[in-house]
Amino acid sequence: MNLTGEKLCEKFASCVNSRPLKRAARYRVGVDLGTANVVVAVVDEDGEPVAGKLKKAQVVRDGLVVDFVGARDILTKMIQELCDELGEELVDAACAVPPGTGMADSKATMYVVEASGLEVRNIVDEPSAAAKVLGITNGAVVDIGGGTTGISVLREGKVVYTADEPTGGTHFTLVLAGHFNLPFDEAENIKLDEKNQKRLFPILKPTMEKVTDITKRHIQGFDVGTIYLVGGASALYGLKDVMSNVLGIEVVVPQYPLYVTPLGIALSCP
Numbered sequence: 135m136n137l138t139g140e141k142l143c144e145k146f147a148s149c150v151n152s153r154p155l156k157r158a159a160r161y162r163v164g165v166d167l168g169t170a171n172v173v174v175a176v177v178d179e180d181g182e183p184v185a186g187k188l189k190k191a192q193v194v195r196d197g198l199v200v201d202f203v204g205a206r207d208i209l210t211k212m213i214q215e216l217c218d219e220l221g222e223e224l225v226d227a228a229c230a231v232p233p234g235t236g237m238a239d240s241k242a243t244m245y246v247v248e249a250s251g252l253e254v255r256n257i258v259d260e261p262s263a264a265a266k267v268l269g270i271t272n273g274a275v276v277d278i279g280g281g282t283t284g285i286s287v288l289r290e291g292k293v294v295y296t297a298d299e300p301t302g303g304t305h306f307t308l309v310l311a312g313h314f315n316l317p318f319d320e321a322e323n324i325k326l327d328e329k330n331q332k333r334l335f336p337i338l339k340p341t342m343e344k345v346t347d348i349t350k351r352h353i354q355g356f357d358v359g360t361i362y363l364v365g366g367a368s369a370l371y372g373l374k375d376v377m378s379n380v381l382g383i384e385v386v387v388p389q390y391p392l393y394v395t396p397l398g399i400a401l402s403c404p
C-alpha cells in the first residue's frame with residue numbers, strides 16, 4: 135500500500151464518529167452499505183478526508199440491500215448529523231456494490247442513497263474503490279467484511295476476476311460464541327478487543343485457514359504477486375501471517391482495513 139493511502143486512512147480514522155477535521159469548498163460523500171456496518175466518508179475537493187460516520191447495521195446481506203426502509207433511515211440520520219456538524223448541505227455522493235452486481239440490485243443501493251437526500255454521481259465496484267486508496271493496479275484485493283469474503287484480481291487497473299464467499303467476520307464471532315458458550319454480541323466484543331486477539335488465535339486459526347483456502351482457490355491461475363487485505367475482519371491478529379505462510383505470497387494489511395473501501399468510494403465521487 136502506498137503511503138498516501140495509509141495517511142488518508144489514518145486521517146479518516148481520526149474523524150470517524152468524531153468532529154469534522156475542517157471546512158471545505160466542496161464535499162464529496164462515499165457511502166458503503168455493508169453487512170455489518172454502514173460507513174459514510176466525506177472528502178474535500180482534493181480528496182482529503184473531512185468527516186465520517188460508522189454505524190453497525192443489519193440492512194444488507196451479501197452486499198445487497200435487504201431492508202430498504204432500515205437502510206434509508208440509518209443513512210438519513212448519519213447524513214443529517216454530518217450536515218449539522220459541517221454546517222453545510224451534502225449533495226454529491228458515490229456508492230458501491232460488489233463486482234458483478236446486476237442493474238436491479240445496484241439501483242436498490244442507489245435508491246437508498248438518494249432517499250437519504252444525496253445525489254448519486256457514481257456507482258463503483260468495491261475492489262476498484264479499495265484499489266484507488268491502496269494505490270494499486272495489479273494484485274488481489276481480498277475484502278474480509280462482516281458476512282463475506284470478496285476476492286478480486288486486478289490487472290492493469292481492471293478487475294479481471296471476482297468471487298464472493300460466505301465466510302467473514304461474523305463467522306469468527308460465531309466460532310468464539312460456540313467455544314465460550316456466549317451470546318453473539320458478547321463474543322463479538324471479546325473478538326474486537328485487541329488485547330484478547332493473541333489469546334484467541336488458536337481458536338480462530340481454523341477459520342483463518344478456511345478464508346485462506348477460499349482465497350487460494352480463487353486466485354489460482356492468476357499471477358498474483360501481492361494480496362491486499364481490506365475489510366474489518368482482516369485486522370484480526372495472525373490472519374495475515376496464516377495467509378502468507380500457507381500461500382507463499384506477500385500479504386499486505388493496511389493499518390485501517392475497515393476504512394479503505396469507504397474512503398475509495400468517496401474518492402470515486404466526481
Ligand SMILES: Nc1ncnc2c1ncn2[C@@H]1O[C@H](COP(=O)(O)OP(=O)(O)OP(=O)(O)O)[C@@H](O)[C@H]1O
Nearest residue numbers: 168169170171279280281282303304365366367369
Ligand atoms: N479490529 C478488528 N479486529 C477483528 N475484526 C474486526 C475488527 N474491526 C472490525 N472487525 C470485524 O469486521 C467486520 C465488519 O467489517 P466491514 O465493516 O468491512 O464489513 P461490511 O462491509 O459491513 O460487510 P460486507 O463487506 O461483508 O458486506 C465485523 O465482523 C467486525 O467484527
Ligand SMILES: [Mg+2]
Nearest residue numbers: 168169279365
Ligand atoms: Mg464491505
